[in-house]
Amino acid sequence: MIYFDTDYMEGAHPLVLRRLVETNSLHTVGYGRDAFTARAKKLILDRCGIDNGEVYFLVGGTQTNAVVLDRLLDHNDGVLATDTAHINVHEAGAIESNGNKILTLPGHDGKLAAKDIREYVETFYSDATNEFMVRPGAVYISFPTELGTLYSLDELRELRAVCDEFRLPLYIDGARLAYGLKGEGNDVTLRDIAALSDAFYIGGTKCGTLFGEAIVTRRPDLFPRFASLIKLHGATLAKGRLLGVQFEALFDEALLAETTIDNDSASDTSASDENVSKSEKCCEVLYDRIGEHAIRLAMKLREAFHVRGYKMLIESPTNQQFVILPNDKLDSLHKVASFELWGPRGATETAVRFVTDWSTTEEDVDLLIANL
Amino acid sequence: MIYFDTDYMEGAHPLVLRRLVETNSLHTVGYGRDAFTARAKKLILDRCGIDNGEVYFLVGGTQTNAVVLDRLLDHNDGVLATDTAHINVHEAGAIESNGNKILTLPGHDGKLAAKDIREYVETFYSDATNEFMVRPGAVYISFPTELGTLYSLDELRELRAVCDEFRLPLYIDGARLAYGLKGEGNDVTLRDIAALSDAFYIGGTKCGTLFGEAIVTRRPDLFPRFASLIKLHGATLAKGRLLGVQFEALFDEALLAETTIDNDSASDTSASDENVSKSEKCCEVLYDRIGEHAIRLAMKLREAFHVRGYKMLIESPTNQQFVILPNDKLDSLHKVASFELWGPRGATETAVRFVTDWSTTEEDVDLLIANL
Amino acid sequence: MIYFDTDYMEGAHPLVLRRLVETNSLHTVGYGRDAFTARAKKLILDRCGIDNGEVYFLVGGTQTNAVVLDRLLDHNDGVLATDTAHINVHEAGAIESNGNKILTLPGHDGKLAAKDIREYVETFYSDATNEFMVRPGAVYISFPTELGTLYSLDELRELRAVCDEFRLPLYIDGARLAYGLKGEGNDVTLRDIAALSDAFYIGGTKCGTLFGEAIVTRRPDLFPRFASLIKLHGATLAKGRLLGVQFEALFDEALLAETTIDNDSASDTSASDENVSKSEKCCEVLYDRIGEHAIRLAMKLREAFHVRGYKMLIESPTNQQFVILPNDKLDSLHKVASFELWGPRGATETAVRFVTDWSTTEEDVDLLIANL
């Protein structure tokens, strides 16, 4: 069986796991006050081009969204998001559990439009009775979105502009950030994400670690006493270094460089990406390579869908591919591959999703294509 | 340097880590619906002697306490606990963040007394204005307590009786349960804990895993829709099998048996516990061995304190030892060993804490004793 | 100036105020444990045809909705409501502040459709990942709706049926219930409301009292320890009898009967409703009369709009009339009458609202009509 269900079915990328094993018997202080965590934070801030920022490591995505928005929102604020946003649909009401309302706007291929934000906020402020309404207090988007789509740099800049105009913090959910940054046609860099958001998180769980998300902010002033709020949410990891060690592995150029030379076989991923030139690789980190690998295979798969004439539910440039399969094809494919229906099964055809990640192999994709 | 600061300074017990490595490249469904998790639950329930119970795996202790008490308490209920309880002092207000009050009672060597509960509850129900007061809705204790002390079986039975009388769920925080069960003079078994509580948790983080706590209940009826509540709290681990794999390692007799024979060197712990007879070991699991190991070393240390005439802050039969050191001794010891002050430094002497765990070696303890 | 802004611009109906004055110097126990409150509860339950129910008096509507839904919903439940529902738009996030999500469905002239509920709930329960979604835990509707429209008896029965099917409590916001029950063409009685809902509230603030809403339920089992929850919400009135006295005045047949004979001039309202036959009046209470009075004047006003050919924003059979006025007419009318714009001012015409209540006089309406 080959697996395309989702991007958290394996453990950690072998290089990440190796670092956990290597450091297992060291004694360090708890709660992320260790040297691994400090170094991981520095590597990330440097890579984001942030001078006076802060990084916080948490375990999972729902937790991360809840804790960040709890801090950014006042008790009587709401957060603007698309109606399909993960926080609105698949986090069991975690934001509302904080006491905050999600103010939904329509998505455009899953994306939030700056003009919709402006209209909502202007309407709010022009309403004389708005003290009885929930004030928009922050903006939440995902990169990539729930539908695998990407904001262009211009779109992000427009969002930034409207957020500046109305003093709204912009928070970006980067659960699949590695796959977004390497998405086909993407013109947004990690530095852009860091500069245009007030806070965002670099997803680890779906991009190479056992678990872990790195909240990054160039605005530490927006996060007073954040360590305490994290604890209040039960989100403080006792052995905090586990997060530091893993993110250090993802963002340490030296580690990847040395690994490629000395121990190439430790990394399934690197072997199959020979077409990347040396000069580009000079500053590469594992997080990049993971993104590249999954996107290359996802695009190969998409091309095969196109060639065979399948209808796409949406054109996604990232590691999630949404295609509409005739039901007989769906059933026959399910004999060799595991993947998810995207919504209920239709009468004659059904939308399904194929997801690649760092653990997907060329052979997996070729076998899937052979069965299309 | 030798480390006695706390019991979460290392990674995972080597046998636990080995299982994570062995299973790393397998694909499984997420959120704990995998076979490892299912097997770990079964092993735990069997060992607890529970037929129709349930096990839920979470990542950390504060999170576990918050989620369990959120379920057990109604919106306008409070939880009875000692004033020194971890939930009252060191969890950043997580319980209050749920909207629930902690109703504190005095501790007796850190323990909650059944008679104090009875008096509190009877006073509450006899007060004609109690609709304006917070109703006691559950009881929280720790085994061992924050001070390293243990409830006797009789004490637990008294707590059970008063809880039955007033229909109060009894919840036991077992962050250091392994070290409590093997505590010197302890007459309480895992089965007793399971039978006398409504819910409790088996601590993994301090007892051998990278992270993870196993909530065990013989009363699943008290936990309706609990998976959803866990998600709402941001406490659902995407790669849930990581918890299953680790707890399976802690509670699998077969794993330990085979390991002892085939690969003794993989476990630092086993080597030093030769005085345990074979027959006792027939049903031993790693969780037992971890407890035994830490307690044997803690008792060796305690004996040394006694022999040298140091005052103990409290007589603890578990892996935390609280001793009062003259300040010059404290300073000289700090040159060879890392350990925590227990409260502020005194003028001439200071209370300190030494903690042993599965990673503490005989050599560490001998070196510490040599410097006393 | 004549006032049609809203239905809470005056104090209390004179008969209600008179009772407050008459009882002012009596000493009673606090918190609604007095005899006035007991009698008011009985009058209401009798009139609702409820044998074993309960009534709770609170001060205001937002508070009432928040406290009731806090009790009906589990921590990880949401409440189904239309997107225009008062709780969704104009209560400043009070429901989310409780930790609960509002699950919005499209309104049909402001009304929630049973089929939309069924579809939502069925979709929820058929989703294998619904433990990560917010469960629909109750249904909220208003009678009349925000747009002044009314559910027919058949529509309410369909809602009841779908609520029964999925075990969802049905809660009806009756802020303007008096005006709904007497609405033109209405076929729903107070007893229907009581029988078809699990709980509802009889609005006092907009229907004759200084303040006060009466929560009525035929399902006290759904409201355990409710007095305590009310206190927790800060919604317990110390001098609770003030609520009892006012609702007693609204629902006491004897008071109205005697008043009509002895002291007709005390009631502005009664004087103008001479066309109600004696036999119908035999069981009339002030709450009925207040409703009739406001509706009669609202219908007179609506007829005038129709006759003059104004476009109605919506056809409302109740005390709120929504009409679209050319801007020059709007401006000239504003010189003699006070009323609210319904949304932003348009380029050439604007939607406005005219509201009648117990305090509106025939002269007010005639003057308004003369200026149309």
Next chain:
Amino acid sequence: MIYFDTDYMEGAHPLVLRRLVETNSLHTVGYGRDAFTARAKKLILDRCGIDNGEVYFLVGGTQTNAVVLDRLLDHNDGVLATDTAHINVHEAGAIESNGNKILTLPGHDGKLAAKDIREYVETFYSDATNEFMVRPGAVYISFPTELGTLYSLDELRELRAVCDEFRLPLYIDGARLAYGLKGEGNDVTLRDIAALSDAFYIGGTKCGTLFGEAIVTRRPDLFPRFASLIKLHGATLAKGRLLGVQFEALFDEALLAETTIDNDSASDTSASDENVSKSEKCCEVLYDRIGEHAIRLAMKLREAFHVRGYKMLIESPTNQQFVILPNDKLDSLHKVASFELWGPRGATETAVRFVTDWSTTEEDVDLLIANL
């Protein structure tokens, strides 16, 4: 029967009620945007000597405490209060329901000591792990306290100093403020309360109104978007002018002056306080007179207890008198007077409470004394 149970057994002071009746048929805008409310705010601020402050009117005390502290406290803050504080004991967990912990300190005759605050806060800030503890974020006291005692001006200044030192807002619960300000030996004025607190409330419910509490602050910067938070708590009164009208009556010198001359009989209270000199009365308002009246009678009663040799539970200079009665005396007194036990009935003697207020008459007190 004569009543000494508590100070909210009657309706409103006749002068307050008269104003409600006089203004009943006026039309005003809702939610406290009316002219009565504006004038009442101005009268209060002037009397408090506050130039750039703000007043907010709410309905009841528990609500007021919850809303104010919700604003003053960050999500992960707690409020310092005595263990006997009303918010800690008799508000059903309203503060915890906001998500905030009450950090209790021992009371000294019901009063919080500045030195205890300093010690607590210094300990907190010196603890290296305090990010896992609840930060003290505000201080709550009552004037008078739950036990009827009063802070001296020096004590309040010490509290102010420690609050300034640690940047803690000081909030004073003035549910019975009228009776505190006129308390025997009191050296604290309304202006002192206003200047030394960051916010406080002037209790109306127990001091002359039907209901209502006036939050006063010289620090509006601490209360951003407070109207919206009030609404979120369900604490916004639709007919907000009812609060304005009542507090205007309590604080309008003109009203009282004219009333004393023209219509003395309208006020039970004024008649019995002839010993107050004219010059003092020049600036008197009803709130003063209500306080004076109740205190004069309470002191007369206390003197009688002293003379007859009864033990006092505590020496209270305010309108609540706590005395220990032999049980046979308690039983005989209960035949003529209604009053509350203060705690459970003892074997031979029992603590009881007698409360006077604006409605207590000289005859009531004389009759009680005659039966002592």
